[in-house]
Amino acid sequence: AFPCYDEPSFKATFDITLRRPKAYRSWSNTKLKSSDATVNIENYMDDVFYTTPVMSTYLIAIIVAEYKSLEDNAIPQQLKYEVIARPDAIDNGQGQYAYDVGQKLLAEMSDHTGLDFYEVDANLKMTQAAIPDFSAGAMENWGLLTYREAYLMYDEKQTNYNSKQLIAYILSHEIAHMWFGNLVTCDWWDVLWLNEGFARYYQYFLTNAVETEMGFETRFITEQVHTALLADAANNPHPLTNPGVGSPAQVSGMFSTLSYNKGASLIRMTEHLLGYNVHREGLRKYISDFKFKTALPINLFESLEAAAKEAGALAEYGPNFSLVEYYKSWTEQGSAPVLFVEVNHQTGDMTVTQQRFNINTGMSTSNSLWIVPVSFATASKPDFTNTKPTHILSATANVIPRGSQGDEWVIFNIQQTGYYRVNYDSYTWDLIIRALRGEDRIKIHPYNRAQIVND
Ligand SMILES: [Zn+2]
Incomplete structure (x- = not known):
């Protein structure tokens, strides 16, 4: 020393x-x-x-x-x-x-x-x-x-x-x-996720690019997303961006499951929201603008937003969608939401409400809100490959058309790229259960089967 x-x-x-x-x-x-x-x-x-x-x-x-x-x-x-x-x-x-x-x-x-x-x-x-x-x-x-x-x-x-x-x-x-930590460094330990979230993310996806047989893309779901959601379901999980961290003990506390696993899970969610190439473009801009310096989360968000705007990657979500506000909603408050999906099988309208999930009480009464990118597949359109979200939920309750009428299962959060849990009305659960017990099972992506068990 x-x-x-x-x-x-x-x-x-x-x-x-x-x-x-x-x-x-x-x-x-x-x-x-x-x-x-x-x-x-x-x-x-x-x-x-x-x-x-x-x-x-x-x-x-x-x-x-x-x-x-x-x-x-x-x-x-x-x-x-x-x-x-x-x-x-x-x-x-x-x-x-x-x-x-x-x-x-x-x-x-x-x-x-x-x-x-x-x-x-x-x-x-x-x-x-x-x-x-x-x-x-x-x-x-x-x-x-x-x-x-x-x-x-x-x-x-x-x-x-x-x-x-x-x-x-x-x-x-x-x-x-x-790159993420040494060249561009978190400005202070209260935003450690800028270092460790990326390191954890590449721990899986960089390895996956080189050692393709090791199955790291699959392992990410159970080892990172599920463990982060569990840690985030406690009574008082710390937000990723956590101002007020000062003492050595508080700094040590930031080296947590949330900074690493949740950080990595949010980066993956954002990658699928923007698309791989646009996301990479934004990261390149972030690195080139902040190399040999320190960075704050807003610097990352604005770099990604600039790349997204240039590519028109967010145009389908309307003029009111802000990537900066989206990322803030996930990093400046603790916990994660559970979506409750209630399907009117006659009309096909799905009412989706969000609430903060708590492992002890099921749901929390606190009125936290997230800007949630959602995707879904159905029995008649079982496409589990396109992970680009089709809708953004920013209100407590939102109505989304399923695009079909009559009884059929719907599963939200394709490949579990989104960082949230999903619950359904009991009639829709029955349809999902029937699908999982029948031949439709293999149409449902393995990551979503893991998600259903974990949710
Ligand atoms: Zn590290």
């Missing part, structure tokens, strides 16, 4: 020199510039590192260890990517998987953000370090990422498939932080 103003918004460059015993090696955030014998002290070396990019203090890292690198023969000034660990682990080839998949993930994320990791700052390189006895799971120090050994080292004979998936998705999480 060193004396500093240890807050994310006090960004600075750092020139780091490490003095270490000759038998050891040292690492820091940037490439090694020079290594010379210490003047007047025998058997010591002074390692000088290149100046860091403008960065927050919490991302500084130094390692002095008897470690080996998978890139031991690289010229230090030209080093790009390496995995370092105990010599035994490296000699046994346990760093190879992190070496291979990590570079693919880094390239994919560079492409996705439109900003190549190695072009962000010429002094940066990427070191993945396996640390024995590391209390956190992993840490995204810029250019010197640290992991528990079991979360980075892979042994073909010893590591099971589940642990291999773990390595892949933790690498993704930390690599995503190079």
Whole structure:
């Protein structure tokens, strides 16, 4: 540790020199510039590192260890990517998987953000370090990422498939932080979700883009959306944007299921609202406008809204729909709504009301309102592939035409891209139950079957 103003918004460059015993090696955030014998002290070396990019203090890292690198023969000034660990682990080839998949993930994320990791700052390189006895799971120090050994080292004979998936998705999480967290940093810990929501989101979807067989898109539903909805159903869940966080204990409290899982779930909901390409365009704008700075949620919302307007991605929701107000309604209050869908099967009119869901009482009497993007499929139109919402609900009660008359099931929240629960009148539940017990079952998307069980 060193004396500093240890807050994310006090960004600075750092020139780091490490003095270490000759038998050891040292690492820091940037490439090694020079290594010379210490003047007047025998058997010591002074390692000088290149100046860091403008960065927050919490991302500084130094390692002095008897470690080996998978890139031991690289010229230090030209080093790009390496995995370092105990010599035994490296000699046994346990760093190879992190070496291979990590570079693919880094390239994919560079492409996705439109900003190549190695072009962000010429002094940066990427070191993945396996640390024995590391209390956190992993840490995204810029250019010197640290992991528990079991979360980075892979042994073909010893590591099971589940642990291999773990390595892949933790690498993704930390690599995503190079952009979301390190380059663009949350202004204060009360908006930590700007860092961790994105890291958690890419933990699944970046991994899914590279390790396509691992099923991370599917796992997201039960592991992130469902767990977030449960945490949000408590009596007093904190809003994602939570002004008033000051003490170290309050800061620690922000590293919560909600900041991570709910943050990621809202990002996914917004991705499906805007469409993948428009969403990515908005994120690219956000990164390019706020790189080397800190950001507030409004900066993210406005970047996305600008991209959406340019592409006309929200035109179908009318002139009154505001993406900024939508995102605020989900991030500035705690909890999530349950939609109650009451179908008039004669006319096909569906009355949809929203209420805050509470796990203890079922529904809360508080009159919270969300701006809810909804989608639905029916027995006669069982299209579960188009996740673009067809309607936006902003009032307590809303009437939506189902588009058909007579008895048939309707299921809201296609692929559970929306962050809310759904309940139905008992007659409609009976129709859904009959469908789930009959041949129609396979027409209903597996994510929606999981959703129905969880809701
Ligand atoms: Zn993280």
